[in-house]
Amino acid sequence: MVVSVPPADAGASSPAHGIQAAPGVAVRCASLVYGATCHFDRLDLDLAPGETTCLLGPSGVGKSSLLRLIAGLVQPGLAGTVGADDGRALAGRIALMAQQDHLLPWARVVDNVMLGARLRGDAADPERARRLLRQLGLENAEALYPRALSGGMRQRVALARTLYEAAPIVLMDEPFSALDAVTRHRLQGETARVLAGCTVLLVTHDPQEALRLGHRILVLAGRPATLRAVAPSPEPVPRDAGSAALAAAQGMLLTALGAAEERS
Numbered sequence: 001m002v003v004s005v006p007p008a009d010a011g012a013s014s015p016a017h018g019i020q021a022a023p024g025v026a027v028r029c030a031s032l033v034y035g036a037t038c039h040f041d042r043l044d045l046d047l048a049p050g051e052t053t054c055l056l057g058p059s060g061v062g063k064s065s066l067l068r069l070i071a072g073l074v075q076p077g078l079a080g081t082v083g084a085d086d087g088r089a090l091a092g093r094i095a096l097m098a099q100q101d102h103l104l105p106w107a108r109v110v111d112n113v114m115l116g117a118r119l120r121g122d123a124a125d126p127e128r129a130r131r132l133l134r135q136l137g138l139e140n141a142e143a144l145y146p147r148a149l150s151g152g153m154r155q156r157v158a159l160a161r162t163l164y165e166a167a168p169i170v171l172m173d174e175p176f177s178a179l180d181a182v183t184r185h186r187l188q189g190e191t192a193r194v195l196a197g198c199t200v201l202l203v204t205h206d207p208q209e210a211l212r213l214g215h216r217i218l219v220l221a222g223r224p225a226t227l228r229a230v231a232p233s234p235e236p237v238p239r240d241a242g243s244a245a246l247a248a249a250q251g252m253l254l255t256a257l258g259a260a261e262e263r264s
């Protein structure tokens with residue numbers, strides 16, 4: 001999904017991407033019910049303004065559904081209210097990177113990155129798209145079509161397309177899952193830098209990723225599922241993957257995830 005970004009508010013403090021102040025997001029009374037199965041019910045979630053919240057939990061618990069609810073996508077069985085803490089509408093202020101990359105097969109990489117602008121009828125900025133592609137290690141891929149890309153390259157194009165939107169609220173569903181370990185580590189850092197100051201919800205199955213990137217870490221688990229917070233280590237993000245504090249936090253997070261599996 002690609003959504004439009006209105007002009008910056010006059011006088012608003014700007015996050016690193018220089019567009020708009022990022023609001024907090026409040027999800028209230030969220031539920032996901034299919035037939036007799038209640039995945040979650042009356043769930044509340046707050047995303048702090050300008051911070052990254054990482055969401056973990058067992059497969060099938062409802063993480064992507066929660067993301068879709070915030071994005072305003074309609075899904076049978078999914079309900080709840082979502083609002084911004086600045087009182088303004090969320091529409092046009094969210095960028096979503098879904099699990100599927102949704103690249104257009106007939107458009108070159110650079111045009112896929114600028115797809116949102118094109119769909120809105122906005123002037124596209126090829127230089128900015130190329131800069132993002134370079135940052136994500138795709139400097140030689142801009143003229144290729146998606147059929148010529150590996151799975152990891154496709155995922156990086158989808159990431160570039162999400163970052164190109166410069167939206168103040170960014171929702172990402174396992175954005176680095178198809179990448180090799182070294183590339184993943186590098187792009188986690190790049191992404192954190194580009195998204196500094198944005199309100200981000202990042203779904204991941206990787207505890208270390210959550211610990212590197214999350215100002216807050218939440219685990220969704222149980223049936224019906226509930227949210228539990230796990231303390232991140234105190235350093236600023238992106239955290240050093242090799243730090244002792246991160247290793248200590250990882251032990252606690254793995255224990256929480258083990259308990260979550262048992263509850264689900």
Ligand SMILES: Nc1ncnc2c1ncn2[C@@H]1O[C@H](COP(=O)(O)OP(=O)(O)OP(=O)(O)O)[C@@H](O)[C@H]1O
Nearest residue numbers: 032034039057058059060061062063064065066076
């Ligand atoms: N149309 C449907 N009918 C019945 N159940 C559905 C339907 N669509 C989704 N579900 C169920 O909703 C649950 C939540 O799915 P969701 O994709 O949100 O989970 P998730 O936590 O993101 O999973 P994963 O980590 O594997 O991506 C799953 O158990 C899934 O089987």
